[in-house]
Amino acid sequence: MFRLPADKLNEFFAAIASAQSLYIPVDGDDGRASYKKWTEGTALSKALNTVRSAKDFFFPQTTDICDFNMNGKNIEIIDNRTESEDFVIFGVRACDARSFTILDKVFLAEPIDTYYATRREHGTVITMACTEPEENCFCGVFGIDAAAPEGDAACWMTEDSLYIKANTEKGEKFIESIKSMLEECDSSAVDAQKAKTKEILEKLPFANVSTDYFRKNTLLDIFGSEHWKKLSESCLGCGTCTFVCPTCQCYDIKDYDTGHGIKRYRTWDSCMYSDFTRMAHGNSRNSQVERFRQRFMHKLVYFPDNNNGEFGCVGCGRCLSRCPISMNIIKVIKTFGEE
Amino acid sequence: MQEAVIKRAKELLADGSVNRVVGWKAGEFAYDTTPAVFTSAEELDAGFIYNDFCAPNLSKYIIKESRKEGKLLVFLKPCDTYSFNQLVKEHRIIRENVYIIAVPCTGKVDVDTVKSKGIKGITGMTSDGENVTITTLYGEKTMPKSETLGDKCRTCKSKKHVIFDEIIGDDGEVNTDGARFELVEKLEMMTPDERYDFWRNELSKCIRCNACRNVCPACTCESCVFDNPNSGIQQRAATDSFEENMFHLIRSFHVAGRCTDCGECTRVCPQNIPLHLINRKYIKDINEFYGDYQAGSDLETRAPLNDYTFDDCEPSIVYKRGGNE
Numbered sequence: 001m002f003r004l005p006a007d008k009l010n011e012f013f014a015a016i017a018s019a020q021s022l023y024i025p026v027d028g029d030d031g032r033a034s035y036k037k038w039t040e041g042t043a044l045s046k047a048l049n050t051v052r053s054a055k056d057f058f059f060p061q062t063t064d065i066c067d068f069n070m071n072g073k074n075i076e077i078i079d080n081r082t083e084s085e086d087f088v089i090f091g092v093r094a095c096d097a098r099s100f101t102i103l104d105k106v107f108l109a110e111p112i113d114t115y116y117a118t119r120r121e122h123g124t125v126i127t128m129a130c131t132e133p134e135e136n137c138f139c140g141v142f143g144i145d146a147a148a149p150e151g152d153a154a155c156w157m158t159e160d161s162l163y164i165k166a167n168t169e170k171g172e173k174f175i176e177s178i179k180s181m182l183e184e185c186d187s188s189a190v191d192a193q194k195a196k197t198k199e200i201l202e203k204l205p206f207a208n209v210s211t212d213y214f215r216k217n218t219l220l221d222i223f224g225s226e227h228w229k230k231l232s233e234s235c236l237g238c239g240t241c242t243f244v245c246p247t248c249q250c251y252d253i254k255d256y257d258t259g260h261g262i263k264r265y266r267t268w269d270s271c272m273y274s275d276f277t278r279m280a281h282g283n284s285r286n287s288q289v290e291r292f293r294q295r296f297m298h299k300l301v302y303f304p305d306n307n308n309g310e311f312g313c314v315g316c317g318r319c320l321s322r323c324p325i326s327m328n329i330i331k332v333i334k335t336f337g338e339e
Numbered sequence: 340m341q342e343a344v345i346k347r348a349k350e351l352l353a354d355g356s357v358n359r360v361v362g363w364k365a366g367e368f369a370y371d372t373t374p375a376v377f378t379s380a381e382e383l384d385a386g387f388i389y390n391d392f393c394a395p396n397l398s399k400y401i402i403k404e405s406r407k408e409g410k411l412l413v414f415l416k417p418c419d420t421y422s423f424n425q426l427v428k429e430h431r432i433i434r435e436n437v438y439i440i441a442v443p444c445t446g447k448v449d450v451d452t453v454k455s456k457g458i459k460g461i462t463g464m465t466s467d468g469e470n471v472t473i474t475t476l477y478g479e480k481t482m483p484k485s486e487t488l489g490d491k492c493r494t495c496k497s498k499k500h501v502i503f504d505e506i507i508g509d510d511g512e513v514n515t516d517g518a519r520f521e522l523v524e525k526l527e528m529m530t531p532d533e534r535y536d537f538w539r540n541e542l543s544k545c546i547r548c549n550a551c552r553n554v555c556p557a558c559t560c561e562s563c564v565f566d567n568p569n570s571g572i573q574q575r576a577a578t579d580s581f582e583e584n585m586f587h588l589i590r591s592f593h594v595a596g597r598c599t600d601c602g603e604c605t606r607v608c609p610q611n612i613p614l615h616l617i618n619r620k621y622i623k624d625i626n627e628f629y630g631d632y633q634a635g636s637d638l639e640t641r642a643p644l645n646d647y648t649f650d651d652c653e654p655s656i657v658y659k660r661g662g663n664e
Binding site: 029135237268273274330 | 366368371372373374376395459460476477540546547549552562566576578607609611
């Protein structure tokens with residue numbers, strides 16, 4: 001474990017940014033945080049988390065896939081990828097760090113999504129332990145420890161120091177590159193902080209929410225449940241939950257006709273939208289009940305069924321904060337659990 | 340208030356006047372209320388609430404609900420009645436299938452506003468109408484309710500209900516102080532470049548989640564042009580700044596003259612974009628060019644933008660003429 005005096009934080013950022021692009025959570029005019037590229041004078045946000053998740057770095061809302069140029073009967077395919085720059089994301093919370101593991105299972109499984117893989121290779125994830133979790137946090141339900149986050153290297157901020165510890169080889173390399181600024185230390189200060197945070201985590205309102213129902217019941221029983229109708233009744237069918245979610249990974253691929261060629265690109269899609277899964281024959285999900293059910297079945301049943309029981313949710317609480325009508329995965333889990 | 344509301348709902352269910360009730364359902368933390376349909380006294384007792392945390396406008400739900408079998412009961416706050424009226428006027432709600440009970444409102448507490456004051460970990464809130472007591476993971480706080488209101492309530496346009504079958508409590512008055520146009524005036528005073536920068540900064544935050552469109556009581560197209568694969572502009576994401584701007588401008592023009600200024604667009608925006616200011620500018624312009632007009636205030640008045648009178652101003656040259664003389 002290494003230590004940096006807190007008043008050297010700016011120099012620390014400057015040192016990282018001199019070698020590669022550095023992104024940190026920054027407060028906007030309205031006090032809401034988002035990741036911004038660090039430049040001299042950029043201050044680290046004190047907010048618990050960013051409104052948008054950190055998945056944007058590896059799976060952005062839009063990605064150019066390729067261009068097609070038509071020349072008589074020949075079609076030329078142009079790979080227009082530009083991502084070749086190494087970058088560091090600093091201040092990622094434990095929930096978002098785990099979301100990368102979930103996204104990896106989708107995009108790095110065969111056939112590997114090379115757009116995602118390239119970004120993952122170039123990115124170093126430096127996480128930050130939480131000290132003041134909020135009422136909407138429930139990462140613990142999914143076995144995530146907010147006081148000891150994953151990521152390439154983890155940080156803990158105290159009043160006077162920043163502590164950092166590598167979790168991966170990439171993290172070790174990162175620490176090596178800035179080692180001249182750091183001093184080696186023991187973990188007593190970090191252990192004390194962890195113990196304090198743990199006490200708060202245990203008191204969180206959703207600390208004891210149980211996902212057992214989704215393990216004990218069959219896919220078809222859950223799928224056919226009467227609960228979905230009532231739960232989805234007031235869903236507006238907007239895509240807010242899916243777009244702020246760190247693990248939602250569905251996308252749509254489109255061609256744009258430029259008049260002399262085609263630009264193929266992909267964008268995030270949302271299972272909440274009326275034309276999601278619209279195919280040549282029509283749409284397999286024509287009501288909001290079916291779309292709503294799809295989102296939660298995916299996270300709580302289909303994804304774990306295909307990934308050794310790991311749920312497709314990290315408990316970041318963004319959908320709880322942002323749903324216009326306050327319907328969310330906690331209300332879904334509780335409704336089934338109370339059966 | 341809540342007891343009186345539940346009591347009336349039970350009575351109307353019991354005597355068969357209605358077969359269901361559209362209202363607000365309690366959540367986990369007092370502030371996260373969800374619109375819901377209740378069909379029995381037991382359901383009402385278990386979850387129905389009406390208090391200072393019931394911000395969602397229920398009017399849009401009635402488009403679908405009023406097409407189902409049997410009569411329904413809906414509770415409407417003053418600003419919700421304007422949306423309701425407008426939807427009746429546009430033949431979107433089947434009025435005779437709805438029984439409306441008007442409920443008073445003194446402004447709704449907005450949890451994001453409370454959180455913006457640095458209050459973290461909110462596990463509960465209560466309001467006595469004057470002050471809001473907030474219990475958090477990190478202690479208890481109290482603040483005046485006036486400081487907890489969201490955008491839509493800070494500049495409330497009316498405490499008067501414009502449509503109802505019965506009313507609980509006393510009806511209020513239309514607010515005529517014009518305070519809701521102060522921010523619009525500030526934007527008007529900017530230079531075009533400043534104004535452009537202001538809106539680029541705001542609209543660049545848009546993630547195209549469509550929450551504003553889907554919550555909007557004036558956005559009721561059966562299939563939106565942005566969802567239509569044959570339109571050529573069906574989009575999941577704004578791929579450039581032009582699209583970021585145009586989505587909101589097209590949407591706002593489409594509801595111009597029909598927007599009642601209910602403020603739901605801004606309330607639900609996950610990126611905190613003050614979308615209501617776009618339509619509020621149109622409302623201000625309509626007032627200035629055609630005389631005061633409030634969409635949804637009645638069922639008869641023809642909307643200025645849908646009507647032609649010989650004396651109509653020519654807005655494009657109105658400033659050259661020195662105003663609407």
